[in-house]
Amino acid sequence: MNHHYHVWCLAVLAMALYLAPAPAESTIVLTHTNMENSTMFAGTRVKKRTGGESNDQATAESYWTPGHVQAAQEDESAYAQPEDYFPSAHGLVQTHPATFSGFGSISESSHGNLPPLGYSSLDFDKRGLDELRKNSELSSPEECARACREGEPPRICYYHFTAELYNVLGAACQVCTPNATNSLWSHCQCILADGVERGMLAVNRMLPGPSIQVCEGDKVVVDVLNHMHGMELVIHWHGLHQKGTQYYDGVPYVTQCPIHEGNTFRYQFDTNSGTHFWHAHSGLQKIDGIYGSIVVRQPPSQDPNSHLYDYDLTTHVVLLSDWLHENGMERFPGRLAANTGQDPESLLINGKGQFTDPNTGFSTNTPLETFTITPGRRYRFRMINALASVCPAQITIQGHPLVLIATDGEPIQPVVVNTIISFSGERYDFVINAEQPVGAYWIQVRGLGECGNKRVQQLAILRYARGPYQPKSKAPTYDVGLPQGVVMNPLDAVCDRPRTDAICVNQLKNAKVVDKGLLQERPDVKIFLPFKFLFYRPDELFQPHQYNKYLVAPGGGDHVISLVDEISYTSPASPMISQIDDIPPELFCNGDNKPANCGRNCMCSHKVDIPRHAVVEVVLVDEVQQPNLSHPFHLHGYSFNVIGMGRSPDKNVKKINLKHALDLDRRGLLDRHFNLPPLKDTIAVPNNGYVVFRFRADNPGYWLFHCHFLFHIVIGMNLVLHVGTHADLPPVPENFPRCGDFLPPVSVH
Numbered sequence: 233m234n235h236h237y238h239v240w241c242l243a244v245l246a247m248a249l250y251l252a253p254a255p256a257e258s259t260i261v262l263t264h265t266n267m268e269n270s271t272m273f274a275g276t277r278v279k280k281r282t283g284g285e286s287n288d289q290a291t292a293e294s295y296w297t298p299g300h301v302q303a304a305q306e307d308e309s310a311y312a313q314p315e316d317y318f319p320s321a322h323g324l325v326q327t328h329p330a331t332f333s334g335f336g337s338i339s340e341s342s343h344g345n346l347p348p349l350g351y352s353s354l355d356f357d358k359r360g361l362d363e364l365r366k367n368s369e370l371s372s373p374e375e376c377a378r379a380c381r382e383g384e385p386p387r388i389c390y391y392h393f394t395a396e397l398y399n400v401l402g403a404a405c406q407v408c409t410p411n412a413t414n415s416l417w418s419h420c421q422c423i424l425a426d427g428v429e430r431g432m433l434a435v436n437r438m439l440p441g442p443s444i445q446v447c448e449g450d451k452v453v454v455d456v457l458n459h460m461h462g463m464e465l466v467i468h469w470h471g472l473h474q475k476g477t478q479y480y481d482g483v484p485y486v487t488q489c490p491i492h493e494g495n496t497f498r499y500q501f502d503t504n505s506g507t508h509f510w511h512a513h514s515g516l517q518k519i520d521g522i523y524g525s526i527v528v529r530q531p532p533s534q535d536p537n538s539h540l541y542d543y544d545l546t547t548h549v550v551l552l553s554d555w556l557h558e559n560g561m562e563r564f565p566g567r568l569a570a571n572t573g574q575d576p577e578s579l580l581i582n583g584k585g586q587f588t589d590p591n592t593g594f595s596t597n598t599p600l601e602t603f604t605i606t607p608g609r610r611y612r613f614r615m616i617n618a619l620a621s622v623c624p625a626q627i628t629i630q631g632h633p634l635v636l637i638a639t640d641g642e643p644i645q646p647v648v649v650n651t652i653i654s655f656s657g658e659r660y661d662f663v664i665n666a667e668q669p670v671g672a673y674w675i676q677v678r679g680l681g682e683c684g685n686k687r688v689q690q691l692a693i694l695r696y697a698r699g700p701y702q703p704k705s706k707a708p709t710y711d712v713g714l715p716q717g718v719v720m721n722p723l724d725a726v727c728d729r730p731r732t733d734a735i736c737v738n739q740l741k742n743a744k745v746v747d748k749g750l751l752q753e754r755p756d757v758k759i760f761l762p763f764k765f766l767f768y769r770p771d772e773l774f775q776p777h778q779y780n781k782y783l784v785a786p787g788g789g790d791h792v793i794s795l796v797d798e799i800s801y802t803s804p805a806s807p808m809i810s811q812i813d814d815i816p817p818e819l820f821c822n823g824d825n826k827p828a829n830c831g832r833n834c835m836c837s838h839k840v841d842i843p844r845h846a847v848v849e850v851v852l853v854d855e856v857q858q859p860n861l862s863h864p865f866h867l868h869g870y871s872f873n874v875i876g877m878g879r880s881p882d883k884n885v886k887k888i889n890l891k892h893a894l895d896l897d898r899r900g901l902l903d904r905h906f907n908l909p910p911l912k913d914t915i916a917v918p919n920n921g922y923v924v925f926r927f928r929a930d931n932p933g934y935w936l937f938h939c940h941f942l943f944h945i946v947i948g949m950n951l952v953l954h955v956g957t958h959a960d961l962p963p964v965p966e967n968f969p970r971c972g973d974f975l976p977p978v979s980v981h
């Protein structure tokens with residue numbers, strides 16, 4: 233019977249969406265049906281509603297005939313059966329993903345098969361569709377999202393992205409009723425998010441944007457059309473190494489000029505395996521919705537952990553993001569009185585969720601993400617932390633331990649944890665064994681750190697096929713969460729010894745052999761990079777003739793910029809990779825070459841030159857001295873081996889700084905392990921601690937290295953690692969777009 237209630241819940245929801253428009257007193261959808269009942273979960277409310285107590289009910293019935301319910305019920309038997317999957321040598325790709333969401337189940341019953349990704353080439357702008365149709369060598373997203381087999385020819389996978397100013401709960405949500413021809417769910421342009429109306433930015437009118445799912449060795453081609461009025465756009469492919477296509481890495485003024493409004497920029501690159509994602513790297517667009525998943529699968533024989541799972545489904549991507557109820561720019565530089573700081577109102581799981589207004593207690597009842605599994609099977613889940621703000625995100629799945637098998641796209645020796653704390657930019661892949669009683673289980677994601685203030689969390693459901701849709705137990709709350717057990721990434725940063733309650737990244741073991749040369753005692757290049765904030769005095773900031781950037785930090789309203797090695801990164805006016813000669817050499821700087829009189833707020837294009845093929849060791853030192861804050865650093869172009877991390881072993885030292893870290897290093901007291909160090913491309917530096925990592929500089933290029941928090945990127949917590957010389961780089965393609973200052977002589981006539 234549970235699915236029956238479920239369907240009713242959807243009926244009421246869709247009807248409310250159709251009647252639409254949130255009532256004037258609130259932007260939260262469905263407040264009028266929630267008045268009498270502030271519980272979050274549809275089941276309870278739906279029971280009430282089927283009692284026919286309100287007028288809404290009658291209206292809902294006029295739209296959702298019992299026939300709909302019937303059809304959905306009958307079809308339920310077809311969901312999530314093993315026959316619904318393409319069998320493969322090992323991992324399986326699902327054919328009917330949309331059947332796993334409530335909405336999809338209804339459309340499924342009346343419209344037959346949907347393509348594997350929940351979207352297809354039919355969601356492309358017409359220009360994209362034409363491109364795909366006229367080039368027979370191109371494969372569509374739905375063709376590329378396949379089980380990967382040894383010896384099969386690689387494909388060229390084509391995507392068309394249209395970025396737009398868009399809205400949550402816009403009029404598209406009135407079109408996407410099951411009665412309309414443009415039916416749920418692929419192709420429906422309604423974005424529900426957490427059920428709170430707002431303006432946003434969207435790619436192909438989806439949230440998250442289109443998922444790119446291919447096999448290792450496939451080539452990916454993405455035509456990015458920027459239709460965002462008055463905005464420039466750049467997309468970065470987080471985790472893809474861009475070896476040979478350095479100019480498609482997607483960093484503004486480092487690897488390309490931003491894409492102008494109305495322009496299409498074609499990215500095309502090879503794929504290294506793993507769970508990755510794409511996101512805007514320009515301005516604050518990422519937090520407004522410009523992101524999506526990338527999954528590069530392998531034939532099972534290539535994955536050392538493939539024996540641990542039976543299924544690796546297109547629908548088992550778990551993309552976590554943070555969500556504001558306003559545009560990101562409202563929070564930058566930031567306010568002093570209302571909605572201060574940059575912490576989000578909400579979290580989303582695959583763009584879905586519900587929101588409870590802390591002031592009124594009213595909840596939206598938008599659908600939660602549901603992941604379906606079949607009893608007795610083992611499933612690979614691919615989790616992506618796409619948060620933009622400083623909050624670590626903690627995921628826990630009721631009753632199900634998580635067998636961690638990969639991080640940042642690289643396999644590790646499996647470890648079992650009960651909860652994962654992750655930071656912006658990290659990915660964790662885990663296996664879930666469907667060995668609990670058939671039922672529905674809560675998935676809880678909590679925002680930690682600064683997100684503790686607003687206590688943001690989000691829920692999703694892990695559902696056994698043919699079982700109920702709603703968990704029996706009460707929904708976990710922020711303060712009374714699911715039991716935790718062993719934690720991946722403890723925030724206390726005690727990482728220098730094995731412990732039973734937690735695992736740190738430096739304690740993970742690489743599942744593959746590690747380049748011996750990397751583990752030699754002395755690296756060729758060693759770079760210490762302390763980072764911190766610079767606090768402006770208001771009188772210093774607001775002076776005539778200067779317009780220095782700043783962020784209004786949460787709490788006291790401190791006006792800060794970020795410094796890495798005492799430098800705040802500033803973009804040049806032309807990209808390094810394509811127009812190096814157009815950049816005045818004096819704009820570049822680094823710790824050893826700072827401009828004269830650079831001052832406290834030293835702003836220049838921080839670039840560290842590294843000889844090609846060198847073994848490089850980087851030591852990041854957290855001088856921020858703000859409890860609660862761990863900065864995740866992301867390196868473009870590489871995966872690096874994490875050699876060590878922790879806090880000062882010296883109990884007399886309350887705060888770590890560069891001098892102390894250098895001293896610890898001289899005394900051999902920095903944590904360093906050379907036994908199968910794991911590979912990562914994003915690593916959170918423990919609060920008041922340090923991280924040591926190494927890589928071999930065999931990918932020449934201009935690689936951004938930065939704190940992955942969005943608001944720290946814009947205040948300069950970046951630098952460029954320039955590997956090799958310009959001569960080592962492939963020339964940029966013909967007609968690569970150019971940009972820069974235009975300062976001709978003044979014409980006097």
Ligand SMILES: NCCC(=O)NCCc1ccc(O)c(O)c1
Pocket residue numbers: 574622682765783785786790792856857858861943944
């Ligand atoms: N006595 C030091 C207080 C301090 O460090 N204040 C800054 C905190 C901060 C800055 C920027 C952020 O983005 C953020 O989240 C927090």
